Amino acid sequence: MKIEEMPGYGYPALAYWLQYWHEANKWQIKEYKLLSDGNLKWFNQYYEVKPGSIRSSCFDIKNDALAYVDYENSHISSRVSTLNLSEIEKSSIKLKVEKAIEAKRRLMYEEELMLTAAINKFKNTKRPTLEEIILPKREENFKNDLFTQLQEMPYLRMAFVQGENKQGIIYKNLKNEWSRSYHPTKKTLIYTERSKIANAFNLNGDNHWGDTKARIRKELLPIASKLLQLESVKKLLKEAQAKGQKVLISNGYVFWYEDNGNIGWQIKQVKQNESDNALGNTIWKEGTILSKNHGRLVILPYIKENGDYVQGHTKNAPHDGPAKPRVPSEYLELPFEILEDDLMISLFGELKYE
Template sequence: MLKWSELKRVSDVVLAVWPHYRPRFERWMMQELIDKGEFAPIWRGRMVPGENDRVLADHYPDRETAIAAANALNPTLQQALAARAIDPVIKRSLTLKVDKALQARQRLQDEEALMLAEALRRHADDERPDAAALKLVPDSERYRQELAEQLAKMPYLKVAKFGRTGNIWRYVLLYLGPDGVWSKPYPAGEKAAQTAERAKIANGFNLSASSHWGKTKSKIRQILLPRANQLLQLASVQRMLAEALARGERVLVSNGIVFWYEPDGGVGWLVKETSSTGESEGATIWKEGTIVSTNHGRLVVLPYVKENGEHVRGHTKNGPNDGRALPRHPNHYVEIPFHLYDGDLMIGLFGELPYE
C-alpha cells in the first residue's frame, strides 16, 4: 500500500484548490493546481495524509462543504505564492494564471447550478409517475422503486443511474426509449455516469444528455434569456436596480446575465448576455476594468487581463447571426465600470419567477 511519506507529489508546489464533482463516485473531489515551472499549471486530484501514513483522496459529500474548504485554503496558498522569491514578472504571470484557472472553474459550476435549478423549476408541477405504472424491460425490474424515486424529483429524466452498494460503486444506467419503456441496465463507467449527471440538466430542457455538452449549454442559454428579461418585472429586481443606480452602478453581472442601464432615449434597464472573443475566452476577468460601448450590441465582453499582464477593456457587440450592431453617435460613446455579483444571485432571482 502506498504511503504518504513515499509520495513524490508531496514536494510539488500547490497554487490553488477547487472541487470537481465525480458522478461515478457521487462525491466532490478536491483538485489542486500544480506549478509546472516553464509549463502551464495543471489540475490534478488532491491527496491528503491519513492515519498510519495512509494516502487518502480529499473528497466531500456536497458542493457547499467542498467550496468552503477550498475558500479556507486558497488564501494561504495565495500568500505562499506572493512570498516566493522568484522573478516578479514570472510571479505576476503565475498569479494571473491561477486567477484564470479558478475563475473558469467557478463560472462553469455557477452556470450549471443555475441551469439545474431552472430545469427543476420548469417541471415542478409535472405529474409524478406511479412506480407500478412504469414500463421496464424484465432485466430492469429490480430498479422500479428506485426509478420512481428519481422521477419523483426529476420527472423529465430520460437517463437514470443506479446501483451503489455500500462503499462499492457499481453503477448501471437505464435509458427511456421512444416507446416509453426503460431499457435493460448498462454498466456505467466514468463517461456514462457523467451522461446521467448531465441528463439532470439537459433533459429538463428536452435536450439530449449525450450531445456535445458545450452546444447543449449554448441552447439552454438561449432558452433562459427570455426568462432573464422577465426579471425586470419583479419588484425585488426593480428595487435592486434602483439601489444600484443610486450608487452609480450601471452594469451588473451575475452568472452570464447582464443588467445594463441605457440612458439614451429613456430606455432604462435592459438585459444582455456576457460573451467573449477568442482572446478573452477563459481569461481572468479584470474586475476594476471598464466597458467601452460604441454600439448597441446585445452581447457584453467583460474586461479581462492577458497572461502577459496587459489589461483589455470590455466592449459590446452583436452575435455572429445578428448583423452589425447599431452604432452609437460618437458623442454618446460610454465607458462604464461593471459590478460582478455571485452566481447564486441569479439562481435566487430566477426562483422568484413563476412558470405559466
C-alpha cells in the same frame, strides 16, 4: 502505497477546487500544483489514514467542500510569494492560478443556474407514479432510485441509477420505456450529470457541451428578462440606480440601464471574452464597458494570455448579424459591478414557469 508515491507529491499546491465524484456521490478536493517545468496541473488531494493507507480527500456536502476551497484559495498570494522565483514569474503564476479558479467557479455557477432553470421549467409537470415506471424485469431493482430522481426531474431521459449493490446507466425511449442498464464509465457518468440540465431543454447530455449550453443560454434569455418584473429585482435596481450604477452582472447575465430613448433597465448576456476560452484569458474586475452599438452581448474587460488589456464592449452573437451602431455622441462608457454569483440562481428560483 505510501503518500510519497501518489501523483503530484512534492509539488507545491497553490490553489484548490472541488469535483463531483459520481461513483461515490461525494465532492473530491483537487489541488492545483506547480510542476518543476513551470506548468500547472490538477491532482487529487490525498491524506494518510495510517502508514500504507491513503485516501482521497472528499466531502459529502458540496457547500462544505466549497467553504474549504474558498478558505484555501484566499491564501493564493501568500503561497505564490514563497516560491523561489523572480517577481515577474511570481506575478505570472499568480495570474494563471487566479484565472484557473475563476474559470472553475464561473462554470460551476453557470451550470447551477441552468439546473435551477431546468427543474423550475417542469415544476408543474405531473410526476410518474412508481407503477408507471417501465423497466426491464432484470432492472426492477433500480426502480426506487429512478422514481426518486424523476420526482425532482421528470424530464430525464438518461440516468445513473443504483440499487442492491448494483449501478448502471439507463435510457428512456420514445415509448416511455427505460432500457437495460449499461456499465457506467467516467464518460457516461459525466453525460448523466449533463442530462439533468440538457434533457429539460429537449437536448442530449452526450452532445457537445459548449454547443448545448449556448443553445440553453439563448433559450433562457427571454425568461431572464422576466426578472425585471420581480419586486425584489425592482428594489435591487432602484437602489443601484440611486448609487449611479448602471451595469450589474450576475452569473452570465447583465442588468443594463440606458437613459436615452426611455429604454430603462434591460437584460443582456455576458460573453466572457472574444474567444470564450475559459482558461485563455482572465476577467479584469476593474475598468469600464465602452458600448459603441446596441449588441445583446456584453464582453467584460479582460487580460489576454500575453498580458494585454482589452476594453469591455458590446456586440451581437455571430448569427445575429451586425449590432445596430450608436452615433459617437451616444457612446456609453459605464463602470460595472459583479454581484454575488448565486444571486441569479436564487432569482431564477422565484420565476413563474408555465
